[in-house]
Amino acid sequence: MSSLTVYDDTRPGQPEFSSHDADAIADRLKPLNVRFERWTDVEPPVRAASQDTVLAVYRPYLDRLMGETGAGSADVISIDLNTPNLTALREKFLSEHIHSEDEVRFFVHGQGHFVLHVDGKVYDVGCTQGDLISVPTGIPHWFDAGETPDVVALRIFTHKEGWVADYTGDDIALRFPAEIA
Ligand SMILES: CSCCC(=O)C(=O)O
Numbered sequence: 001m002s003s004l005t006v007y008d009d010t011r012p013g014q015p016e017f018s019s020h021d022a023d024a025i026a027d028r029l030k031p032l033n034v035r036f037e038r039w040t041d042v043e044p045p046v047r048a049a050s051q052d053t054v055l056a057v058y059r060p061y062l063d064r065l066m067g068e069t070g071a072g073s074a075d076v077i078s079i080d081l082n083t084p085n086l087t088a089l090r091e092k093f094l095s096e097h098i099h100s101e102d103e104v105r106f107f108v109h110g111q112g113h114f115v116l117h118v119d120g121k122v123y124d125v126g127c128t129q130g131d132l133i134s135v136p137t138g139i140p141h142w143f144d145a146g147e148t149p150d151v152v153a154l155r156i157f158t159h160k161e162g163w164v165a166d167y168t169g170d171d172i173a174l175r176f177p178a179e180i181a
Pocket residue numbers: 077093103105112142143151153155163
């Protein structure tokens with residue numbers, strides 16, 4: 001289930017807002033210019049589907065999204081216990097970072113948490129199958145799918161280099177472990 005938990009960034013473990021309602025989550029994130037939507041009218045491909053199959057299933061939606069955002073490429077990231085170099089991959093996403101483009105992700109299978117750090121607040125967004133999230137350029141955040149990850153997500157990129165992060169050097173992610181069910 002999608003979720004949002006909000007904290008003051010000085011008070012880990014003391015949520016000041018929490019919801020599992022997609023509309024309430026979207027409303028709460030809107031002032032940050034974070035886009036959060038549920039796309040439920042597409043039947044997801046099977047978990048083991050190839051990257052090309054996943055892209056083909058979502059093609060019309062992807063074309064619209066890429067048109068709206070000006071993104072030039074899309075790919076599929078799949079992370080589970082069999083993923084090569086899982087520890088390194090997990091660590092790469094787990095430290096607070098920013099991007100110079102919007103981070104647009106659609107959850108095809110499984111779940112993961114985008115944790116955003118804005119104006120003294122921490123927003124732990126638990127994303128699940130059917131969720132679209134767009135984290136605006138420059139918002140510090142990290143991503144955690146836990147120690148037994150199970151996630152397949154569509155990613156779209158504006159830069160031709162693909163995924164590039166600037167780490168903030170803040171170790172806040174250590175103080176705010178995502179609420180992984
Ligand atoms: C589910 S996509 C992996 C996370 C990611 O791209 C990021 O944190 O920048």
